[in-house]
Amino acid sequence: MTTSMGEGAANDEMTPAMRLMTLQSRHQALDAKIMELQGQSYQNQLLIQRLKKEKLRTKDAIARLKDEMVPDINA
Numbered sequence: 405m406t407t408s409m410g411e412g413a414a415n416d417e418m419t420p421a422m423r424l425m426t427l428q429s430r431h432q433a434l435d436a437k438i439m440e441l442q443g444q445s446y447q448n449q450l451l452i453q454r455l456k457k458e459k460l461r462t463k464d465a466i467a468r469l470k471d472e473m474v475p476d477i478n479a
Contacts, residue, residue: 420473427466434459 418426438455441447 420469424466424469424473427462427469431459431462431466434462 434455438452438459441452441455
């Protein structure tokens with residue numbers, strides 16, 4: 405069975421908690437890379453900007469996944 409979003413079969417086996425951990429790890433790695441680049445005397449501003457956008461997309465994906473994992477409570 406294939407997914408409509410073009411994701412590989414390996415993603416089908418990941419639990420939401422595993423996907424969350426993967427996204428959080430990616431977010432931390434992007435943050436570390438941005439800090440490293442900003443600490444250099446020559447800064448590639450275009451690369452830093454792209455990494456910041458990717459970090460923001462990753463943060464948004466984390467938030468969406470957390471919302472999906474928390475059940476709605478109709479009180």
